[in-house]
Amino acid sequence: xxxxxxxxxxxxxxxxxxxxxxxxxxxxxxxxxxxxxxxxxxxxxxxxxxxxxxxxxxxxxxxxxxxxxxxxxxxxxxxxxxxxxxxxxxxxxxxxxxxxxxxxxxxxxxxxxxxxxxxxxxxxxxxxxxxxxxxxxxxxxxxxxxxxxxxxxxxxxxxxxxxxxxxxxxxxxxxxxxxxxxxxxxxxxxxxxxxxxxxxxxxxxxxxxxxxxxxxxxxxxxxxxxxxxxxxxxxxxxxxxxxx
Amino acid sequence: xxxxxxxxxxxxxxxxxxxxxxxxxxxxxxxxxxxxxxxxxxxxxxxxxxxxxxxxxxxxxxxxxxxxxxxxxxxxxxxxxxxxxxxxxxxxxxxxxxxxxxxxxxxxxxxxxxxxxxxxxxxxxxxxxxxxxxxxxxxxxxxxxxxxxxxxxxxxxxxxxxxxxxxxxxxxxxxxxxxxxxxxxxxxxxxxxxxxxxxxxxxxxxxxxxxxxxxxxxxxxxxxxxxxxxxxxxxxxxxxxxxxxxxxxxxxxxxxxxxxxxxxxxxxxxxxxxxxxxxxxxxxxxxxxxxxxxxxxxxxxx
Numbered sequence: 434x435x436x437x438x439x440x441x442x443x444x445x446x447x448x449x450x451x452x453x454x455x456x457x458x459x460x461x462x463x464x465x466x467x468x469x470x471x472x473x474x475x476x477x478x479x480x481x482x483x484x485x486x487x488x489x490x491x492x493x494x495x496x497x498x499x500x501x502x503x504x505x506x507x508x509x510x511x512x513x514x515x516x517x518x519x520x521x522x523x524x525x526x527x528x529x530x531x532x533x534x535x536x537x538x539x540x541x542x543x544x545x546x547x548x549x550x551x552x553x554x555x556x557x558x559x560x561x562x563x564x565x566x567x568x569x570x571x572x573x574x575x576x577x578x579x580x581x582x583x584x585x586x587x588x589x590x591x592x593x594x595x596x597x598x599x600x601x602x603x604x605x606x607x608x609x610x611x612x613x614x615x616x617x618x619x620x621x622x623x624x625x626x627x628x629x630x631x632x633x634x635x636x637x638x639x640x641x642x643x644x645x646x647x648x649x650x651x652x653x654x655x656x657x658x659x660x661x662x663x664x665x666x667x668x669x670x671x672x673x674x675x676x677x
Numbered sequence: 678x679x680x681x682x683x684x685x686x687x688x689x690x691x692x693x694x695x696x697x698x699x700x701x702x703x704x705x706x707x708x709x710x711x712x713x714x715x716x717x718x719x720x721x722x723x724x725x726x727x728x729x730x731x732x733x734x735x736x737x738x739x740x741x742x743x744x745x746x747x748x749x750x751x752x753x754x755x756x757x758x759x760x761x762x763x764x765x766x767x768x769x770x771x772x773x774x775x776x777x778x779x780x781x782x783x784x785x786x787x788x789x790x791x792x793x794x795x796x797x798x799x800x801x802x803x804x805x806x807x808x809x810x811x812x813x814x815x816x817x818x819x820x821x822x823x824x825x826x827x828x829x830x831x832x833x834x835x836x837x838x839x840x841x842x843x844x845x846x847x848x849x850x851x852x853x854x855x856x857x858x859x860x861x862x863x864x865x866x867x868x869x870x871x872x873x874x875x876x877x878x879x880x881x882x883x884x885x886x887x888x889x890x891x892x893x894x895x896x897x898x899x900x901x902x903x904x905x906x907x908x909x910x911x912x913x914x915x916x917x918x919x920x921x922x923x924x925x926x927x928x929x930x931x932x933x934x935x936x937x938x939x940x941x942x943x944x945x946x947x948x949x950x951x952x953x954x955x956x957x958x959x960x961x962x963x964x965x966x967x968x969x970x971x972x973x974x975x976x977x978x979x
Contacts, residue, residue: 482883504885514876517975518898528884531894560978578884 435460435581435614436481441490442639443476450476452639453490458582463608463615465629467622469675473640474618478586481616482508494581504528507575508584511591513567515559515574522546522555524570528578542577548607549573565596569603576611585617589624601628602656609653622671623659626650632667634674643674759945764952767945776946777937779929785953788919788930791847792961795854796915803859803911804904807866812892817867824860832857832918836925845926850919857918858911865907869900902976905969912965916958931957 436458443451451473458464468474479485481492483502492499494506507528515524523530525546529537546552549569559567568588575583589597601624608615608628619625625632626648634644649663658664728735741761747753748760759767771781810817832853839849873896881891923932931954938946969976 484879484882502879502882502885504883506883508879508883510876510880512876514874514880516877516895516898517978518901518973527881527894528886531881531884531886531890558975558978560975574884584883 435495436616437493437496438477438481439490439493441477441480441487441492443473443480443485444488449639451487452641454640454642455490456633456642456645458614458616460614461612462630463617463628464631464633465617465619465625466633466635467619467625467671467675468635468640469637470620472635472637474620474635475586476640477635478508478584478616478618481582482506482584484508504532504578505581506584507578507580508586509568509571509575509588511587513559513564513571515567515570517559520556520558521551521562521570524559525573525577527574545573545577548610549576550603563596564592565600568592568600572604576613580613582614582616585615587618587620590620597624598656604628605654622668622675625671626664626667627654627656627659632671634671636674644670646670756942756944759948764945764948767943768949771946771949776934776943781934781949781953784929784931784934785957788923788932789957791850791919791930792854792912792915795851795919796858796912798851799855799858799862799911799915800908802855803862803907804866806859807863807904808870808897808900810863811867811870820863824863827856828860833921833925836922839922840926845928849926850922850930853918853922854915858915861911861914862904862907865903865910866900869903869907870896872903873899901973905965905973905976909962909965909969912961913958916954916961920954 436456438454438456441451441454442449454477456464466474466477476485480487481499483499483506499506516527519527522542526537526539526542529542543555546555549572551566551569551573554562554566559570562570572588589600592600605628617625617628627650629648631645631647633642634646635641636643646667648667650658650661745761748755748758752758755763770776775781775783806820810820835853835856836849839852843849843852877895877899878891881895886894919930920932920935923930924936927933931950935947935950935954938944938950
């Protein structure tokens with residue numbers, strides 16, 4: 434059980450953003466957290482990432498409380514956040530360079546670049562790449578660290594509809610290969626159900642978990658599954674909660 | 678029918694020689710749209726492109742022509758406003774024989790050397806101080822009051838003090854350049870550091886970078902574009918400070934040349950000096966721009 438979130442709350446001044454959230458993420462599962470904007474889902478992810486501490490409760494990684502950010506919990510943010518002074522290859526290798534500048538495992542960097550379909554663009558600068566490619570570089574930069582948990586904070590929300598669709602398909606295929614442990618935040622119901630093994634639906638003011646449910650769809654996932662009754666049932670439940 | 682009418686109009690117009698309507702040639706095609714509209718549109722946009730491409734050169738030439746005309750009509754006494762031709766003669770004279778004991782190249786050389794030492798010194802001091810001030814609060818609080826005090830005082834005001842302290846050698850000029858330029862560089866550097874996008878920091882943190890690694894690999898490169906902007910403003914300030922110092926207390930340099938020639942009412946030489954100062958300042962700015970494009974090619978690309 435890599436991640437255990439135990440009775441976690443978070444206040445910003447007098448404002449209670451998160452109230453008593455408990456969640457466990459098992460090894461090799463893809464957990465999606467679905468919620469309207471402002472429900473505190475990004476706050477939750479930031480606490481798991483170690484970027485901000487919880488006001489109440491605790492978050493354990495392999496039984497140990499999280500003290501700060503670390504490469505065992507790399508985040509893919511909504512914006513790619515690539516470094517424009519580095520080439521694509523150096524952006525992907527950034528975390529490895531921080532770990533040890535002298536022993537960057539270049540074969541692994543190049544393998545991840547190939548898996549992400551970025552081969553041939555190694556020496557390009559981020560601003561020479563499309564939005565979808567930039568986000569794939571951000572994903573490559575995270576995966577090359579082989580994190581215990583991959584945290585994704587609405588990674589496709591800033592992309593156009595077509596690119597988002599492609600990225601979702603790409604992520605599904607990728608996940609079949611690597612079976613990583615993923616905590617994925619989104620406000621898109623279809624995305625949450627299609628990608629997740631488990632869907633966690635959050636309510637707002639204060640943020641809390643309202644529904645936690647396994648997705649009754651087989652793997653590998655296909656886009657057509659969004660037409661199956663099981664998908665539609667879960668979607669209806671989620672819609673009711675999000676509509677308040 | 679409409680096309681035939683246009684053709685007729687065109688023929689008629691072509692019959693009367695009118696150099697101001699070049700659209701005639703286009704109107705001769707049978708299927709052409711109303712000639713005035715089409716031709717005016719394309720000619721105007723083409724003309725506009727040519728105009729904007731040569732705008733700088735055209736305006737310069739026009740200015741010189743107007744200047745020459747003003748002189749030809751004797752609107753001002755020639756001693757106050759020499760003509761472009763006599764300024765050109767002054768330049769040739771300066772290049773051939775120099776003025777006041779040394780050649781024009783000596784003055785350009787000594788001024789450039791002072792600028793180079795002063796400006797490089799300001800960058801070498803200003804950037805690290807700015808970085809420290811941006812990162813360590815107590816250093817910011819210690820230095821900032823001095824910075825804010827020095828800044829609004831015009832550099833000219835320091836010159837008498839610097840002359841008393843350091844004489845009229847090289848030192849007071851370089852110190853004045855430092856006084857004028859260092860604050861610009863420091864403020865630009867601080868602003869660059871503070872302007873580092875938070876996302877870049879969060880990314881580095883979650884990838885396991887230490888605070889010193891974040892500083893070196895994220896904050897420093899992120900602040901480079903702002904540091905370059907500061908350098909471009911700074912080189913102008915440095916140049917202003919230097920010429921001011923040379924005007925008041927120097928025995929060579931371009932500022933001295935202008936001042937010395939002015940006292941002798943050699944206005945043509947004064948104008949040559951001003952033009953050389955302007956051209957050199959512009960060249961330095963261009964040099965930094967070239968340097969900037971090499972060091973921060975990502976500028977303007979987020």
